[in-house]
Amino acid sequence: MPDGPETYMDDSKRLTDEDTFCFSCTPEKKCFTNCCHDLNLVLMPYDIMVLKNRLGMTSGDFLKKYTSVHVGFETGLPVIMLKMEGPYLKCPFLEEGKGCAVYEARPGACRTYPLARMARRSKDMEGVEEFFYIVRESDCLGFKDCRTWTVKEWKENEGLNEYNEMNDVFGELLQAKTESGIDRLTADQIDIFYMGCYDIDSFRQHFLEGPNLERYMESPEVIELISGDEKELLKYGMRWVKKKLFLGGCLSCSAGSCST
Ligand code: SF4
Ligand code: SF4
Structure with missing residues (x-):
């Protein structure tokens, strides 16, 4: 689940591939799809590509219909947010009573929850060093009656590796912006x-x-x-x-x- 109200990141413990956590999200849970409302869901470049193809749209039409653009306060770069809809600020891809209508093309943030990925890079290092924190949301029952996963198993189960690979290319770009000293x-x-x-x-x-x-x-x-x-x-x-x-x-x- 992406960022939303009453969400906090437990940064007391860093998790890497072989570390474990306990989580289970199934349609039987009382909270099912509660988490698909009122989200600050930032779409990454690869999310947009996968979603527009799933919906059979051009990227331009997808961006116009489903997203809003903000200029990041700190970065000065354009940030794409998924627009919520209706009085309950529902994700546009949520089919009430059913679940996610684009499940196989859902964004990386929806796949990653209840983890948050931190990717660290530096000039002296090849590639990226990654670790994860647990994200806790007060209404999420996924931590009760849960199953144990290693981080590696979770990434594989959620199809996250290709999303992270593409997000790391985007990260290279953000790092270059920081190193360039260009502000706005x-x-x-x-x-x-x-x-x-x-x-x-x-x-x-x-x-x-x-x-x-x-x-x-x-x-x-x-x-x-x-x-x-x-x-x-x-x-x-x-x-x-x-x-x-x-x-x-x-x-x-x-x-x-x-x-x-
Ligand atoms: S368990 Fe958590 S992630 Fe799963 S549906 Fe419930 S609130 Fe959403
Ligand atoms: S894309 Fe799917 S999983 Fe993600 S918030 Fe929307 S309905 Fe929920």
Whole structure:
């Protein structure tokens, strides 16, 4: 369950792959689907890609219909939130009395609960060091009559590894922003960030289908890979944003005055 009211993270103990915790979420529990209301559910780039494909929509239509955009107070970067609906602030994908209508495409945050993933990276380290905390929500009965999991089993059961892999590529981008010392982005730079990270169908059109000098400068192998595999295209999009905005890529493009 993503962040919501009366939720707190128990940071007294760090869990890694072989550590255990006890949890069970089944439709028989009295609290079933209570947690799918009134959420501050931030969607990551991969969440958006999986959901828009599950719903048979373009990323642009998905973003317009189901999300709102905020500029992060500390980061100055666009953050995508799932819009809740109706008087009870229900998740738009909750079918009352039934459960999650997009279960196989549910966002990473819904898969991760009752854990919270912390990913630490540094310049001197290859890859990411991850650990987890338990998140406790007062109305959640998942900690009663529960089953024991290792963190590794939970990640496998919830299909989390591919979400974490993609979130780590996004994390590279956020780290590059921090290291660049750039504080606020211009409106044009926010548009670049939004397209490369969140609006993957527009990025495909921009990068692969329109006249674009950057495409001609890329190797044919990379173009073939990202043309045939949307997950690779999304990784490429996030790294394209990183290069363009935070690693001194084409500055005229990042200022919005480039025609490519
Ligand atoms: S057990 Fe917790 S996560 Fe599962 S339905 Fe109940 S409130 Fe939601
Ligand atoms: S996406 Fe599914 S699991 Fe996640 S909050 Fe919405 S209904 Fe619940």
